[in-house]
Amino acid sequence: MSTKNKILDAAEHLFAVNGFNGTSLREITSQAEVNLAAVNYHFGSKKELIKAVMSRYMNELSPRLEKTLKQICDDDKKPTLIEVFSAFVEPLLWLNQFKENGTSNFLQLLGRGYTDSQGFLRWFLTTQYPGVISNFVEAVYKAYPELTAEEVFWRLHLTMGTVIFTMSSSGALIDIAKSDFDKNIDISGVIQQVIPYIAAGVAAPIIPSNA
Amino acid sequence: MSTKNKILDAAEHLFAVNGFNGTSLREITSQAEVNLAAVNYHFGSKKELIKAVMSRYMNELSPRLEKTLKQICDDDKKPTLIEVFSAFVEPLLWLNQFKENGTSNFLQLLGRGYTDSQGFLRWFLTTQYPGVISNFVEAVYKAYPELTAEEVFWRLHLTMGTVIFTMSSSGALIDIAKSDFDKNIDISGVIQQVIPYIAAGVAAPIIPSNA
DNA sequence: AAGCAGTTTAAACAGATGTTTAAACTACCG
DNA sequence: CGGTAGTTTAAACATCTGTTTAAACTGCTT
Numbered sequence: 001m002s003t004k005n006k007i008l009d010a011a012e013h014l015f016a017v018n019g020f021n022g023t024s025l026r027e028i029t030s031q032a033e034v035n036l037a038a039v040n041y042h043f044g045s046k047k048e049l050i051k052a053v054m055s056r057y058m059n060e061l062s063p064r065l066e067k068t069l070k071q072i073c074d075d076d077k078k079p080t081l082i083e084v085f086s087a088f089v090e091p092l093l094w095l096n097q098f099k100e101n102g103t104s105n106f107l108q109l110l111g112r113g114y115t116d117s118q119g120f121l122r123w124f125l126t127t128q129y130p131g132v133i134s135n136f137v138e139a140v141y142k143a144y145p146e147l148t149a150e151e152v153f154w155r156l157h158l159t160m161g162t163v164i165f166t167m168s169s170s171g172a173l174i175d176i177a178k179s180d181f182d183k184n185i186d187i188s189g190v191i192q193q194v195i196p197y198i199a200a201g202v203a204a205p206i207i208p209s210n211a
Numbered sequence: 212m213s214t215k216n217k218i219l220d221a222a223e224h225l226f227a228v229n230g231f232n233g234t235s236l237r238e239i240t241s242q243a244e245v246n247l248a249a250v251n252y253h254f255g256s257k258k259e260l261i262k263a264v265m266s267r268y269m270n271e272l273s274p275r276l277e278k279t280l281k282q283i284c285d286d287d288k289k290p291t292l293i294e295v296f297s298a299f300v301e302p303l304l305w306l307n308q309f310k311e312n313g314t315s316n317f318l319q320l321l322g323r324g325y326t327d328s329q330g331f332l333r334w335f336l337t338t339q340y341p342g343v344i345s346n347f348v349e350a351v352y353k354a355y356p357e358l359t360a361e362e363v364f365w366r367l368h369l370t371m372g373t374v375i376f377t378m379s380s381s382g383a384l385i386d387i388a389k390s391d392f393d394k395n396i397d398i399s400g401v402i403q404q405v406i407p408y409i410a411a412g413v414a415a416p417i418i419p420s421n422a
Numbered sequence: 423a424a425g426c427a428g429t430t431t432a433a434a435c436a437g438a439t440g441t442t443t444a445a446a447c448t449a450c451c452g
Numbered sequence: 453c454g455g456t457a458g459t460t461t462a463a464a465c466a467t468c469t470g471t472t473t474a475a476a477c478t479g480c481t482t
């Protein structure tokens with residue numbers, strides 16, 4: 001395995017667990033068993049390494065997500081919200097075949113990017129992968145045209161929060177499910193819990209503005 | 212204003228914006244206009260300062276939350292989920308009178324505690340304020356007894372994620388609402404968007420386990 | 423005025439951080 | 453074989469981190 005990939009693998013794991021700020025280059029390079037200077041040699045800086053870790057996943061996810069969302073919207077009959085959100089499941093779970101623990105690692109990284117260094121993830125997604133968001137918004141609008149653009153905006157942000165936050169701590173949740181309820185679930189079990197919740201949330205009755 | 216309070220105010224603001232790891236004692240003490248050593252003199256360590264910042268809010272919130280939740284559950288008729296979640300609104304908004312930007316600051320701090328140093332918030336809430344959580348779980352159970360304990364666990368975690376994550380970035384969301392939709396909303400406007408969403412999410416139809 | 427507990431101050435501490443340097447090593451090509 | 457581009461290495465760099473120290477200062481009581 002190349003030095004570059006050894007670094008990416010170690011960084012991905014440590015970033016997911018301890019966050020970007022909480023992970024030092026020395027931790028990364030010693031876990032990857034490469035020299036400290038290798039990060040700066042191959043990636044230029046720590047910031048560029050973070051981008052590289054995120055891009056490796058987004059480049060896998062982006063085309064698959066586009067495909068499943070198109071499949072749903074190209075049909076003549078309008079999709080249900082459950083179908084729209086389920087369109088994320090297959091691409092996300094595929095990350096587990098792309099890399100071990102790929103799904104939860106990626107979702108954890110998303111959460112870190114949102115909270116660690118403010119605005120980084122927003123910049124990263126909107127500038128590097130603008131199609132993903134617009135496709136998604138369009139799909140939700142087709143499924144639920146009664147919502148105004150403003151309401152779609154709010155509910156998608158709430159959904160993003162639910163998913164990212166939950167997945168960031170999915171490891172802990174899986175442990176609790178085992179110890180408290182004696183249930184062995186994995187990441188797809190978590191997703192099964194999430195989808196009806198967010199679908200119902202997005203489909204919630206609209207509150208009159210002057211109530 | 213006492214040195215102790217100057218430190219608490221500066222720390223609260225910086226912690227909320229940049230996280231616990233992302234804020235140094237030198238930033239805090241220079242913004243508070245006190246000597247660097249003052250933190251260790253008055254609080255002992257940075258970790259104790261973090262606890263003190265959180266406790267200042269929790270000590271205000273905890274009794275009010277207990278009161279509003281009790282009000283709902285003591286009635287003979289069972290509460291609705293909207294009522295249960297609305298019980299959080301008044302205590303949370305009261306933090307704005309307790310301190311300027313108190314509500315959003317506190318909710319941002321909650322989000323930081325959840326993601327910054329893993330497990331800290333969980334330890335903090337369960338050991339220092341166990342009543343808050345159990346009261347809440349009981350209220351949800353009364354409002355929606357069809358849910359199993361396991362389902363309540365999942366949906367409350369999803370709800371916590373939604374609320375904390377959204378409120379952490381509520382500042383950015385308020386800005387977007389203004390620029391993209393020309394709507395001037397404040398923190399209570401955000402809460403108004405959140406409540407129907409999470410109430411619908413918790414009340415979502417239960418998925419058969421062998422589907 | 424003297425003493426004293428509580429507080430503030432500047433300076434230093436040891437350790438960790440991201441980054442850079444220059445020398446050493448490696449493999450391939452002429 | 454010699455040379456050269458790409459890579460790895462150990463060491464050092466400057467800067468930042470939380471914490472500690474000992475001296476100075478404060479307001480109060482005896």
